[in-house]
Amino acid sequence: MVDWEGPLTEAFERANTYLTGLPERRVGPRATAAELHEALGGALPTGPTDAREVVAHLAKGVEDGLLPSGSGRFFGFVFGGATPAALAADWLATAWDQNAGLYAAAPAAAVVEEVAANWLVELFGLPSTTSVGFVTGAQMANFTGLAAARHEVLRRAGWDVEHDGLIGAPPIRVLAGAERHDTIDRALRFLGLGTNCITPIAVDEQGRMRADALAKALEDEEHPTIVCAQAGNVNTGAFDAIGEICDLAHAAGAWVHVDGAFGLWAAVSPTLQRLVDGIDRADSWATDAHKWLNVPYDSGLVLCAHPEPHRAAMSIRAAYLIQDENGQRDPLDYNPEFSRRARGFAVYAAIRALGRSGIAEIVDRCHALARRFADTLAANGVEVLNDVVLNQVLVRFGDDDALTRRVVSAVQQEGTCWMSGTTWQGKAAMRISVTNWTTNESDIDRSATAVLQQLAGVRLEGG
The missing domain is CATH 1.20.1340 (dopa decarboxylase, N-terminal domain)
Structure with a gap:
């Protein structure tokens, strides 16, 4: 036994x-x-x-x-933790060991994904016909969304990329903000488009794409075009004017993909929904469940307003597979994997345990705590570099890059809290991300005190 x-x-x-x-x-x-x-x-x-x-x-x-990274005082990257229900469901997913590619191989997993997908679409306020794929993270979500975009803009140009490949295809332009996340570039490399297809669009002081610069770039309608907007800059947390971007792009016949790795969750909060005004007019979206939904890694989500190009870019058929059984949804039609983990169980459990109000409370609380962190540091002479619109705080200690980097290192070594360093507009900065469902005011106050103590110690050591 x-x-x-x-x-x-x-x-x-x-x-x-x-x-x-x-x-x-x-x-x-x-x-x-x-x-x-x-x-x-x-x-x-x-x-x-x-x-x-x-x-x-x-x-x-x-x-x-x-x-x-599950600690309430971990602020190093936009990592969530894991809520009890999500973690327990993830353990069961491991024990059940379902191969979630096909309905025939994992009927319960397929149905749970479909239910969770419908909930997610409603939470984000997206069109009811939106298709959803459960992937590893925002990298593969961006890849999948851009694959659907590639398929559709080439189809409109009379080219079938799934059958004929890219050799001889009309060149695709990708218009993306100069402060886009690197996963956009990497996804375009994976898709065979290369990073030279990107036309960087100028941004403002917070990293938001400038709509006037986009409008100017869209005047050239010679090539099939994809526009990549951003819901939540990785450093400042700033949001592009997504509704205006959609209007401009669609008037020019372009597809709009939104990288909303963490920022898309602002749509769930009644007080922060304004940040994503017009997001329902985009064509595809990428986000992470292992960020603000706080499910265990790995759990990303790709959503597409146009299920046909989504399926066309991802689906596969083979004689030995049992597909489209009784009209049921096969998950492999919406993501780039074949055999894979049943990620939907944890997402389902997290949403059922928290409900809309619980998710909104986490987002709102983290926003308020990020503001508290920024205000506390600013009151003690630390320069805050960004408008704290969501959960990201960028700070700098004096005009010396070396001092800022030494403080980041000292805080990491001391251990009360952990945050990362970054470079923003050519200057070293400390990057504070408040995303964990357990973080509270005590965590913020304790961490801010530790940062200030380490700053004082580093200055003292420097003479």
């Missing part, structure tokens, strides 16, 4: 200890790479080892190398 209880009990106990300890855990890894290799390495095992012993060995070996 297989012993499931031993290793699963060990895993549960270790996970429970870790999660309940997060509020007071040092926010940062304690071990070096060499120490982790020492703890985890060694010769290839020559024979079997008891499963519970393996789990215990693994947990002990990685303990000091974990970056507690």
